[in-house]
Amino acid sequence: MIPSIFVYVVRHGESMNNATKLLLPPDEDILTDHGKLQASLLGSHLSDVKFTKAYTSDYIRCVDTTKILLSKSNYPEVTQLKLELDQRLRERNLGIFEGGPYHGYIKYLAENILDRGIPATELEFEGGDTSMDMKKKVESFLTTILEPDDKSNEVGSILATSHAYFIFFFAHYLHTNPHKFILKNASDVLLKGSPNTGWIKLEFQKPISSESPWEVLVHAEYDTTHLKPLNTDDALTTYTKSNKLANRFDGCMHQ
Numbered sequence: 001m002i003p004s005i006f007v008y009v010v011r012h013g014e015s016m017n018n019a020t021k022l023l024l025p026p027d028e029d030i031l032t033d034h035g036k037l038q039a040s041l042l043g044s045h046l047s048d049v050k051f052t053k054a055y056t057s058d059y060i061r062c063v064d065t066t067k068i069l070l071s072k073s074n075y076p077e078v079t080q081l082k083l084e085l086d087q088r089l090r091e092r093n094l095g096i097f098e099g100g101p102y103h104g105y106i107k108y109l110a111e112n113i114l115d116r117g118i119p120a121t122e123l124e125f126e127g128g129d130t131s132m133d134m135k136k137k138v139e140s141f142l143t144t145i146l147e148p149d150d151k152s153n154e155v156g157s158i159l160a161t162s163h164a165y166f167i168f169f170f171a172h173y174l175h176t177n178p179h180k181f182i183l184k185n186a187s188d189v190l191l192k193g194s195p196n197t198g199w200i201k202l203e204f205q206k207p208i209s210s211e212s213p214w215e216v217l218v219h220a221e222y223d224t225t226h227l228k229p230l231n232t233d234d235a236l237t238t239y240t241k242s243n244k245l246a247n248r249f250d251g252c253m254h255q
Contacts, residue, residue: 004217005146005204006157008049011167011194012057012065013038018196018236021102023094026059034234038197038227039065043072045226046199052156054081055145057089057163065197066161088137091163095128106245121172134169142173146204146214167194174202174216182213189221196234198222 013035017024031039046069056066066083073079097105108125112118122131145158162170171190174181183190190200201220207213233241241247 005206007145007200007202007204008046008051008157008159009167009170009200009202010042010065010069010159010161011164011196011198012059012061012161013042013068014196014234014236015061017061018234018239021239023098023100023102023105025099026061026091029059029061031061031064032235034230035061035196036064036068037230038234039068040072041226041229042197042199043069047072047074049073049078049157050075051078051081051159053084053145054159054161055084055086055089055141056159056161057091057166058085058087059090059163062089062161062163066159069159069161086141088141089160089162089166092134092165092169093125093128095125097125098128102239103245106243110245121169131169134165135173137166138170138173141170164193167200171200178213180213182215184215184217186216186218187221190218192222194222195224196236197227198224 012031014032015029015035016022016032017029018035019032051070051073054066054070056062063083063085070081071079094105097108109120109123112123113120121135124130141160145160174183175186175191194200199220200218200222203217203219205215205217207215
């Protein structure tokens, strides 16, 4: 029997972007103390998972989330895993909104997604990554983890730490390509946005032939059980709940 490939997709912890409500440059958008605590709690929650590969966006908020998470592992070899810094896992570049306040960006989302009915996976940002750019990155990354060049290594469990937009496109790609992937046990939660350190667990079962799709068992959808000890919302969730404009998207993110 061909072993399954387990993939854990994690969003980074709370960052300065969330705390300041500014779309900061990547080198300034570091984890807050609360974000570091979120990552630590997730690491403890997943400490019994024997990760064999760890991919992460090369943006510092993802790299630090991954390092903290792996440091909590019960397996010494996991704490020493080499991080695969992958530019494909970067957050979507939002073009003219980069460096600006949340308000203008959220207003643009509301006008186009909620008022005009443009699907979030088809919304474009002037000067930024296109929707097709994001889909190609997802497709390329899936090929890397499911069809590796080096097939001699143990497959085991793969960790991928990324950002809200990449994870959103990743989930939608799996959902909208039934000729490649058949999702099982998935709900509409998978098509929502991920909260900070929310995680997905997917089990990819290799098809019998190259013409058949992969079967993908969904074991967790943006799980945040690890955050219960905090008993408080992070900056992003607080903003979504308290800001009138952002609150219109309240049902679009899994809490």
